[in-house]
Amino acid sequence: MPKVTETHKMLRRQAILTAAEEVFLGKGYQLATVDDIAVRSGLSVGALYRYFGSKSEILLTLMQERLGRTPELLERLTSDAGGPWEQISRCVDIFVLALRVRHPSTGRLLLVAWGEALQDRIVRDGLMLRFQGVVDYLRDVVERGIQSGEFRAEADAKVLASLLMCLADGVTLYWAANTPELELHPIRATVMAMVRSYLSPQES
């Protein structure tokens, strides 16, 4: 009965990851103890170590599963868009809505990851990979818009892409840190306004 076992293992893994996420979001990675995670996931420490080789491996996995998929998520959710404009719009929406409604923990997890980035090279690499992935996708979207003539030809796709990525994560961090007066909806509107004015072909 390998199926039951496999499923079981998967469930355990997920339970641990969920527990770890909760603990990390609560007190940060460094202050979270392996015991905390074990207790919250209803396992013993020893059992936990059957699924993850170390505390940092848990964070890494969490990053891969929760943050690393951002690029493909973007791609999936915007592939059926009508055109570049709608694609861009949706991307911005996703960053905003994903933060608020669907995966409120993602933003906080990003905060945790940044917290470790300086001390842990692999965590940093994970963040860089995510950056690359998102930027590549955004760049692609913009370039196609330029080629189709819907976006202004002079726009710098690559730079705009990394700029949007930085903006998104900047917003995410401040939002995750509970910055008062950081309202996501107006921000989204303004970002779109700026992007629109920047990318619209000059009338002449």
Next chain:
Amino acid sequence: MPKVTETHKMLRRQAILTAAEEVFLGKGYQLATVDDIAVRSGLSVGALYRYFGSKSEILLTLMQERLGRTPELLERLTSDAGGPWEQISRCVDIFVLALRVRHPSTGRLLLVAWGEALQDRIVRDGLMLRFQGVVDYLRDVVERGIQSGEFRAEADAKVLASLLMCLADGVTLYWAANTPELELHPIRATVMAMVRSYLSPQES
């Protein structure tokens, strides 16, 4: 001769802060030990504790002295600008140039601070305060531009301000983390282009 002593104290404090900054930038706050800082500042641990009550207090002070002054720095460096447009342009410049040429460590320190934000409430509050300060200033600049008619009336000053702040810190973080392919000059140019197209009063 209390004055000499005062000066002496100040020098010591600064030596500690500088040493701490170097250590923090090197291995992050958590991995840095008080001993590391003591050794690098040429003091004993005991002496160090006469100047700062705890390790985290050092980080706090460092943040206040190195990051907390960003708002007034912005203000000072842009006060003699010709008008709102130049002010905005200079602000963006400062974020970019400050990162690269003048205070390359500031960006990395921000990374350190964000790393602790989740686990340390006071650090987080420090970041929020800085956010508020910068946003308030930027908002003021934009609002004055609107009032003088140089900026589009419909622009949302407050949102634009926080948006720019988030963008600046997002860029800083990725830059401080050595993200490859993150070129500051093109980014600055594009940001300005976007801001310009967004803030320019509609023709016609």
Next chain:
Amino acid sequence: MPKVTETHKMLRRQAILTAAEEVFLGKGYQLATVDDIAVRSGLSVGALYRYFGSKSEILLTLMQERLGRTPELLERLTSDAGGPWEQISRCVDIFVLALRVRHPSTGRLLLVAWGEALQDRIVRDGLMLRFQGVVDYLRDVVERGIQSGEFRAEADAKVLASLLMCLADGVTLYWAANTPELELHPIRATVMAMVRSYLSPQES
């Protein structure tokens, strides 16, 4: 069919012992894990515990089966010797050849056993028992040689016996620890020369 089961059990036991021996010789008793042994013997940990009550019991059994039989082995292999001189000679041979050609692992196992002797009383007792057995046999050989007049009458059989035993194990240990420049053949020759000169009845 209890007989088949018995055989089966025996095979399992032997498989475990062989596996354990290999593991112990490789990394020592303390560093070897029960898992190591289980994996190498092709069993699960649980199954292994049906054959041996504890990790140390495995070592004990190993000692009994591999080391504890030294006395009877000596006896068996030297019983058909022509006389005391040949018996003594063969005993020395056995210690030397057994180490090199036939059971190279025995020496290393002795090393493992000595490693545990201090921390495990039962292991220590096992070594003592083996010591007693070998000494008793050697003593018997010498005494018979004395009685038959072939050995010098003043020789102290008991002391010579324990001395040879100590020498044998001393050599074994250093050999098992891969001491360079420890050549067994010359050692055997010299030991025999010493024994001969010591045991030979004084001429004149």
Next chain:
Amino acid sequence: MPKVTETHKMLRRQAILTAAEEVFLGKGYQLATVDDIAVRSGLSVGALYRYFGSKSEILLTLMQERLGRTPELLERLTSDAGGPWEQISRCVDIFVLALRVRHPSTGRLLLVAWGEALQDRIVRDGLMLRFQGVVDYLRDVVERGIQSGEFRAEADAKVLASLLMCLADGVTLYWAANTPELELHPIRATVMAMVRSYLSPQES
């Protein structure tokens, strides 16, 4: 006042080593905890780690200070001997008397060291070094005796030396393990008798 501090440090070091030795002799290296050593030496664990980098470093140092000096000890105590015969005799004496009267713990420490030899390469190397040192010295003694004509010319100095070393450690181990019926004095006498009969030039 560096002198006081240095002395103090030395005393602490020795206190730790003594405590460690006692603990190791009592329960063996593996079963001894760092806490055990700390408590017995009257220090805290943290303090202990200021003097030794790891538990195994303590054992290593102990070996170097207690066992590693065996060669020079031999040399020192036998240098003023009248001739090769007395030198050999004294060497054997030292191994015997050192065990019983003067440094009863040395023998047990050797047992501890052998216990770790299989699992710790450095410990093993330490034992090998000691072996080499002692063997080199004994060999020298024998060779000089041969050259002076007091020892039989055909004697194999190198082999005899390693043989005696093995014998000495074999005896030490069994003695340290409290083997009943292992009387050192008779053994010493018999060893000397064997050596004498082996090394004496053949009368003809």
Next chain:
DNA sequence: CATGAATGAGTCTTCATTCAT
């Protein structure tokens, strides 16, 4: 005031052993 030795609570991790399936 300075020193740096000492403290000791707290962390991650391992592994012999058990037991539900």
Next chain:
DNA sequence: AATGAATGAAGACTCATTCAT
């Protein structure tokens, strides 16, 4: 009988902080 997941006690080591000198 077999499996191997789960247990949890225990251990080595770190480091912010204190305090006698």
